[in-house]
Amino acid sequence: MTFETWLAFLSIAFVTALSPGPAILLVMTHTLRSGLKKALFTIAGNVTGLFLMASFSVLGLSALVLSSATAFMAIKILGACYLFYLGIKTWRNGMTISLEDAPQTDNTRSYYLQGVLVAITNPKAIIFSTALFPQFIDINTALLPQFSILVVTLMCCSITCLCGYGYWGVRAFTRSKRLANSKWLPRTFGGTFMGVGVMLALTAQR
Template sequence: MSFHTWLLFSAAYLLTTISPGPNVLLVIRNSVRYGSRGAAASVAGNLLAQGVVVALVALGVGALLTTLPPLFVAMKVLGAGYLMYLGIRQLRGGGNRQASQAAQPTGVASPAHTFERNKVFREALFVSGSNPKTMIFLSAFMPQFIDHERGLPEQFIVMFLTIAVTVALVHTIYSLGVRGIHRRVGASRWIAAIKRGSGLVFVALGIKLLTAQRA
């Protein structure tokens, strides 16, 4: 992959990452609820899932997914169901518990914080990895930048590292932005608004994924 091709890939992927989706929503929600640790766990889970997806694309699994409608439907139902589950749980969860968690100092580590980070990591991992549209998109997107006269593994590694840096940068900007707003608005009111809003959006994203086609 030439430097010019890499620049085109980086710019194109940056544009797709800026657009808010389930992963960005998780970062925003967890930044408000758990601070920087929540954002870091969300990004880490997302990047691990992205690494697995890129590896599967390199092995041709993404192309296989487009030729097996039952597999696509199964993954779609699984991912949509989990998004709607997160949304409903968010709408029904206790606002007071979230407010008290947000009021605790984020620099203090405790078993409760560790448990929450692990849960947030698993949520991000599953949300990012269970969406079949991600694999189909990368299967169509990444080969456009492949130079077949050069080693394929090295190019896929470079593209994944570029994806990782882009995702980490964009999600960090979202996290810092929402935490800045959080500091300027009453904590309980802000958390309640995020709780209701993110719950509704998760449900809407689940419905959207459930009705998605394999285009």
Template sequence: MIDSNLYMGFVLATVALILLPGPIVTLTIANSLAYGTRHGLRTVMGTSLASALLLLVGGLGMASIFALLAQWFEVLRWVGAGYLIWLGVQQWRARAVNLAEAEAHLGPKKSLFWQGFVVSITNPKTIFFYAALFPQFIDPAQAAGPQLLVLSVTFLVIATTLDCGYALLSGHLRPLLSSERRGRIRNRISGAFLIGTGLFIALARKS
């Protein structure tokens, strides 16, 4: 069984890490403001799936696979960064519309899921946290496997819960910008967050 003191330390470290603004948070806020809570939560579904895959690979000790795919992750990171910045610019320059029109102009909902997936799978925060910090919370006197499983599930639950919180909060703020008159402000805020997400990814160093 995992040591309770180590576990509480891990929980606090995870909460602190997830609360720090990063590409996942900014993308979730951008999509929630632009399209509503439901679509923001769809983004979180994508980020959570990617995080789960990264944690699974790390938990299975597949460091060699990470090394093999490192260059592909780098290419994907730059492509994703460019795409999100482009989306942000388009959103910034978009014609102001009311919320009903904004919903009508929403593209395939799957794209928001895959936006979240790509941003999360190329996010060095998750990989760094697993590779550098997880070992600090493992009790060497206990079997490592069960401890890694508990820590991985805990990390995923906390990350998903907090990201959903960002989506819910942003979605509730959206009606304040619902009129066509305030649509330009909504577009600028959403566009700025998308551009910020792209910059976060572009400037992130590989761990």
């Protein structure tokens, strides 16, 4: 893999990680609810999920899923139901916004698992790893080092963008006391979760 090839992949991976999606929405929700420090567990979970999906791609399992309409539909429905569940939970329970001192609740494991589940049930991650990885691989050289570079690059882009959104979310919403205490904030995030879940369920297989 040449340096130019890696730069091309880096640009695509960064734009993909920067584009709004379920993972970013989840990180911002947890940041607003419990602070950025605990939302880091969500980010860690999401990156773990991305690593698993990338590993499946390396092993050829993602291609198997994409070739099966039943398996692909099952993943879409599972992801959609989970996002819809998160939306209802956020809508009903609301948010406790924190900037410096996060509430002392034992939810780090839950945040981590939610990050993993959102990543592995997102068909976009499957399509990204399956469709793009082969485009940047030189079959005439060792495959494992090349895949390792691509996976680490993707994970670094994801961590950077998710942390950025988490920090921005805290700063944006905690500057306004009126907005922070508004009942419409959890409803907006919850409704967005549910909307993304519905859109995911309606996504046609390509």
